[in-house]
Amino acid sequence: MFSRAIFGAALALGFAAGAQAAGIKDTEIVVGTHLDLSGPVAAGMPQLRNGMQMRLDEANDKGGVNGRKFKFVVEDNASQPQVAVRAAEKLINSDEVFAILNPFGSGTNAAAVKRAVDAGVIYFSPWGASAILQKISGNSPLLFTTIANYDTTTAAGLKWMIDQYKPQKVGFIFQEGPFGDLLGAGVKAAMEEKKMTLAATAGYKAGDLDFSSQVARMQQAGVDLVVTATIIRETIAVAGEMKKAGMTNAKMLTGTPGRINLVAQLGKDNVEGIYGVGTWNPLVPAKGSEDVQKWAATFKSRYNLEPDETGLLAYAYTDWFVKAVEAAGRDVTTDKVVAALRASSQSSLIFYDTKKFVNNHAMPESVKVEQIKGGAWTAVSPLFNEK
Amino acid sequence: MRFPYNTSYRDAQKLLRYRADWLAYGLLAAVLIAAPWILPRYYVGEATYIFIMCVASLGLMVVTGFTGQISFGHAAFVAIGAYTHTLLLTAGVPFIVSIILAGVFTGLIGLLVGLPAIRVSGLHLAMVTMAFAIIVEQIVGRWKSVTGGFTGIPVPPPRIFGFDLGAQKPFYFLCLAVLLAVLAALVNLLRGHAGRAFVGVRDSEAAALSLGIWIAGYKVLAFSISAGITGIAGALFAHHVQFVTPEGFSLLLSLELVIMVMIGGLGSLRGAVFGAVFISLLPTAISAMKPFLPDRVAGQFGLETFVFGLVLALFILFEPMGLNGRWLKLKSLFSAFPLYRKDTFRRGKTYMKSERYR
Structure with missing residues (x-):
C-alpha cells in the first residue's frame, strides 16, 4: 500500500x-x-x-x-x-x-x-x-x-567589391585566431570564385599595436584592395598605417566587427574612405x-x-x-x-531587412557594403545576398 | 597536546596515526560519498570541477611548494594533457589507458622543458615557463590537422568497461577517485626519499649539495612529476568542458593555479587542496551573494575582479602562510585552549639568509 x-x-x-x-x-x-x-x-x-x-x-x-x-x-x-x-x-x-x-x-x-x-x-x-x-x-x-556567419558575409562583400572596383591584387591582414580563420575562409572562397589568388597575407596577434610590417608587405606586393579581419583598434591602426605609407590608391575592406561606429568616431581622418561589409545597420543610436x-x-x-x-x-x-x-x-x-x-x-x-529562422538560423544573411564618408558609415552598395 | 611516541618503525609510517585522524578523515569520506545525493545538482557539478582543480593545484604544489621553483606555465601542461587524452580517446584508446598515457606524455614534455629550464630559477624560471605556455597555446591553435585549431574538437564521453561515466554522479566519483589516487601517491612520494630531497633543494641548495643530493636531477624530476599530474588534471578538464579550445588554457589559468598554491599555503598538500577549493568557490560565492546586494552594487561591472583582487591582497597582507597556516593555527588554538601562547608560530631564531647561496 x-x-x-x-x-x-x-x-x-x-x-x-x-x-x-x-x-x-x-x-x-x-x-x-x-x-x-x-x-x-x-x-x-x-x-x-x-x-x-x-x-x-x-x-x-x-x-x-x-x-x-x-x-x-x-x-x-x-x-x-x-x-x-x-x-x-x-x-x-x-x-x-x-x-x-x-x-x-x-x-x-x-x-x-x-x-x-x-x-x-x-x-x-x-x-x-x-x-x-x-x-x-x-x-x-x-x-x-x-x-x-562571418565567412559567407565577407565572401559576399568581397565579391561585390571585386565586381565594382576591379582590383588587380587583393591582400589580407588578419588577426590570428578563430575570428581570422573564419573570415579567411570567406576570403578564400570569394577569391576562388573570382579565379584570383591572394597577392599577400599578413597575420597579427590580438593586442598588437604596430601594423607597419603588415602594411609594408601589402605595399610591396602592389596590393590595391586590402581585406582586413580586424576589430576596432586594429582597423583604425591599419587604415592609418596605409595612409602613412602612401597607399592612397588602395582600398580597404573590413569585416563585420570592424564596421562599427566606434571605428568612425575614434579613427576620424585615418579611417575616412574605408569600406566595411556587414549584416546590420551601423547607425549611431543617438543620431x-x-x-x-x-x-x-x-x-x-x-x-x-x-x-x-x-x-x-x-x-x-x-x-x-x-x-x-x-x-x-x-x-x-x-x-x-x-x-x-x-x-x-x-x-x-x-x-537591414526582416529576419526569419531557417533551420534555426536567422536568415537572410543579406549584407551591405558601407563606406566612411564625412566621419559616418554610408551605404555604397544595395542590399544583396551571398547566393 | 600530543607527542608522538613510537614503539616500532611501523608507527612512524602510518598515514593516519590517531583515532582522531581516522574519525576526521572517515567523516570527510562519508560526506564526500553522500554528497551527490544530498547536494543540489548544481553543487555536485561545482564539486567535480573543484576536484579537477585540486589535482592541477597538487601538481603545481610539487614544483612550487616543495621544490621552490615558480612556474607560470602550468596551463600548458593542462592543455597538453587535455588534448592528448582527447585525441587518444577519439582514436579508440580505452579511458584508463588514455588518461595514464596523457599523464605520462605530459610528464615527458615536462622533462624536456625542465632540462633547460632548471638552469635558471626565480623570476627567470617564471619567464621561461610563461614563454613555454604561450608557445604551446600557439601550437595548439595552429596545428589544425591535429587539434582542430582555434575552433577546437569535441571530447568523447568517458567510458570504462562499457559504462558511460559522463553523467554527473559517475563523473563526480571518477574525479574524486583520481584526486584520491594522486593525493595518496604524492603523500607517499613526499615523505619518502625524493620528497625530502625536494625540500632540501628548496630550503638550501648549498646544504643539499653538501649532503650529496643531485640538485639538477631532483629539480627536473619534480618538474616532470608536476607536469604529469597536471596532465592528468588536463584529461579530466577535457571531460569537464566537453569541447576543447585553446581559449581555456590561457595565461589566466596558469595564474589561477599559482594563486591557488600561494593562498593555500606553500609547501603543503593540504594547502593545495584548500587553495583550489577556495579559489574555485570564490566566483560562485560572489554570484550567490549578488541577490542580497543592493542593485547598484550587484549590477556593477567589474565586481568579480574587484572582490577577487581584494581577497588576494588581504591574504598576502595578513596571512602569508596561506589557508593551511591559518588552519594549523586554529587547530593548535583549540587543542591548547585556554593556554594558547600568542607567539606559538613565531620563529624563535632567524638565520642569516643569502640570496646568493641558497
Whole structure:
C-alpha cells in the first residue's frame, strides 16, 4: 500500500515536471545569460546586459507576458570555456532557467551550448560562430542562432567589391585566431570564385599595436584592395598605417566587427574612405531616426551609458524572444516557444531587412557594403545576398 | 597536546596515526560519498570541477611548494594533457589507458622543458615557463590537422568497461577517485626519499649539495612529476568542458593555479587542496551573494575582479602562510585552549639568509 502511494506520488511528480518547463512559475519566468564580466572583453558587456535588461524590464513594466514577469540572471564566463560551463550549469541546475539569451563568446558558447540544449533549455542568439555552434549542438531544435556567419558575409562583400572596383591584387591582414580563420575562409572562397589568388597575407596577434610590417608587405606586393579581419583598434591602426605609407590608391575592406561606429568616431581622418561589409545597420543610436533616438534616450536615462549598435542588437534579439514567449500563450512550454520562434519574423531598426529562422538560423544573411564618408558609415552598395 | 611516541618503525609510517585522524578523515569520506545525493545538482557539478582543480593545484604544489621553483606555465601542461587524452580517446584508446598515457606524455614534455629550464630559477624560471605556455597555446591553435585549431574538437564521453561515466554522479566519483589516487601517491612520494630531497633543494641548495643530493636531477624530476599530474588534471578538464579550445588554457589559468598554491599555503598538500577549493568557490560565492546586494552594487561591472583582487591582497597582507597556516593555527588554538601562547608560530631564531647561496 505504502509503496503504491509512493509510486503514485512519483508518477504525479513526473507528470507535473513534464507539463511545465523549467523556469516557468505561476507569476514568473526565469531567463539567464552568461557574459564576460571579468575577462578581456568585459568593457563591451554593459551594452549587451543593458540591452537585454531594458527589453525585459519593458515587458515587466507592462505587467509581464501572459501574467508572468521576467527574472533575469546574469552570470560571468570570463571568456574562459571552463568558467562558462560552470555559469551554464548554475543557470540550468540552480536557477533553473527557461532559456539562455545572448550568451557571449565563441569558446565559451562552444563549451556551454550542448549542456543547455541537452537539459532542455532554449539557447537563443549566442554571440559566437553560428555554424560551429549548430554543429556542436547536433543541430538541436532548441538552439537558435542569429549572428551571421562571418565567412559567407565577407565572401559576399568581397565579391561585390571585386565586381565594382576591379582590383588587380587583393591582400589580407588578419588577426590570428578563430575570428581570422573564419573570415579567411570567406576570403578564400570569394577569391576562388573570382579565379584570383591572394597577392599577400599578413597575420597579427590580438593586442598588437604596430601594423607597419603588415602594411609594408601589402605595399610591396602592389596590393590595391586590402581585406582586413580586424576589430576596432586594429582597423583604425591599419587604415592609418596605409595612409602613412602612401597607399592612397588602395582600398580597404573590413569585416563585420570592424564596421562599427566606434571605428568612425575614434579613427576620424585615418579611417575616412574605408569600406566595411556587414549584416546590420551601423547607425549611431543617438543620431538615428526618431524612433532610435527615443530608444537611445531611454537607454541613457536608465543606465547612464550612451548605447551603441551592440546594445540595440541585444535589445532587438531579446525583443524577438519576448514576442515568441508572448505568442506561446499562458500555457507556455518549451515546444510552444520553439514553434513560435520558428513561425516568427523580426524586423528592427538595426536590421537591414526582416529576419526569419531557417533551420534555426536567422536568415537572410543579406549584407551591405558601407563606406566612411564625412566621419559616418554610408551605404555604397544595395542590399544583396551571398547566393 | 600530543607527542608522538613510537614503539616500532611501523608507527612512524602510518598515514593516519590517531583515532582522531581516522574519525576526521572517515567523516570527510562519508560526506564526500553522500554528497551527490544530498547536494543540489548544481553543487555536485561545482564539486567535480573543484576536484579537477585540486589535482592541477597538487601538481603545481610539487614544483612550487616543495621544490621552490615558480612556474607560470602550468596551463600548458593542462592543455597538453587535455588534448592528448582527447585525441587518444577519439582514436579508440580505452579511458584508463588514455588518461595514464596523457599523464605520462605530459610528464615527458615536462622533462624536456625542465632540462633547460632548471638552469635558471626565480623570476627567470617564471619567464621561461610563461614563454613555454604561450608557445604551446600557439601550437595548439595552429596545428589544425591535429587539434582542430582555434575552433577546437569535441571530447568523447568517458567510458570504462562499457559504462558511460559522463553523467554527473559517475563523473563526480571518477574525479574524486583520481584526486584520491594522486593525493595518496604524492603523500607517499613526499615523505619518502625524493620528497625530502625536494625540500632540501628548496630550503638550501648549498646544504643539499653538501649532503650529496643531485640538485639538477631532483629539480627536473619534480618538474616532470608536476607536469604529469597536471596532465592528468588536463584529461579530466577535457571531460569537464566537453569541447576543447585553446581559449581555456590561457595565461589566466596558469595564474589561477599559482594563486591557488600561494593562498593555500606553500609547501603543503593540504594547502593545495584548500587553495583550489577556495579559489574555485570564490566566483560562485560572489554570484550567490549578488541577490542580497543592493542593485547598484550587484549590477556593477567589474565586481568579480574587484572582490577577487581584494581577497588576494588581504591574504598576502595578513596571512602569508596561506589557508593551511591559518588552519594549523586554529587547530593548535583549540587543542591548547585556554593556554594558547600568542607567539606559538613565531620563529624563535632567524638565520642569516643569502640570496646568493641558497
